Amino acid sequence: EAQVTQNPRYLITVTGKKLTVTCSQNMNHEYMSWYRQDPGLGLRQIYYSMNVEVTDKGDVPEGYKVSRKEKRNFPLILESPSPNQTSLYFCASSLGSYSPLHFGNGTRLTVT
Amino acid sequence: KNQVEQSPQSLIILEGKNCTLQCNYTVSPFSNLRWYKQDTGRGPVSLTIMTFSENTKSNGRYTATLDADTKQSSLHITASQLSDSASYICVGQQGAQKLVFGQGTRLTINP
Numbered sequence: 001e002a003q004v005t006q007n008p009r010y011l012i013t014v015t016g017k018k019l020t021v022t023c024s025q026n027m028n029h030e031y032m033s034w035y036r037q038d039p040g041l042g043l044r045q046i047y048y049s050m051n052v053e054v055t056d057k058g059d060v061p062e063g064y065k066v067s068r069k070e071k072r073n074f075p076l077i078l079e080s081p082s083p084n085q086t087s088l089y090f091c092a093s094s095l096g097s098y099s100p101l102h103f104g105n106g107t108r109l110t111v112t
Numbered sequence: 113k114n115q116v117e118q119s120p121q122s123l124i125i126l127e128g129k130n131c132t133l134q135c136n137y138t139v140s141p142f143s144n145l146r147w148y149k150q151d152t153g154r155g156p157v158s159l160t161i162m163t164f165s166e167n168t169k170s171n172g173r174y175t176a177t178l179d180a181d182t183k184q185s186s187l188h189i190t191a192s193q194l195s196d197s198a199s200y201i202c203v204g205q206q207g208a209q210k211l212v213f214g215q216g217t218r219l220t221i222n223p
Contacts, residue, residue: 004155042215043156043201050209090155097209098143103155 006104023091032074116214135202143205
């Protein structure tokens with residue numbers, strides 16, 4: 001089944017403790033991206049990647065890192081999480097930047 | 113400023129009725145206009161994607177329209193079902209990469 005898989009689905013952590021949210025797609029998509037979704041603000045792009053070893057900042061990149069060493073994986077790294085990063089995170093992929101996005105089912109992160 | 117505004121914010125209708133959701137966009141340079149459906153607790157799912165040369169596109173009971181002159185789009189749902197209860201998100205693509213998301217319309221279908 002074609003899908004984007006994020007892990008974990010739920011994560012509670014404390015301020016400053018480094019964490020990684022994994023994202024993997026099995027559709028051989030070139031384009032991958034990360035979003036956060038907050039009430040009243042909608043979806044906002046954090047980072048995106050057009051292909052392996054190519055990443056770029058979205059609208060809200062501060063406090064996040066990404067890497068794209070393989071085509072299928074696009075992990076999101078929070079080096080020192082803070083409470084304002086408490087949010088619902090989505091990974092997405094597509095054939096190209098003009099194609100429809102396929103989203104994962106989300107990771108709900110709480111930073112205390 | 114690039115932005116996408118949706119209306120209404122929320123809508124409640126009875127099962128079997130039709131409804132129309134609205135989207136006004138200011139996105140330049142404009143590449144395409146997308147509609148996504150997001151069920152509670154799930155990731156958004158693509159419904160339609162339209163370029164400026166397309167003014168109507170259907171996906172089952174969902175029909176999206178695009179007026180590039182007035183920069184408006186609508187999503188019409190025909191013969192609504194309980195499973196249509198979800199948030200519907202309008203997205204404008206600016207250029208090659210940037211997506212501008214609306215805040216969504218929360219649709220509730222009551223039996």
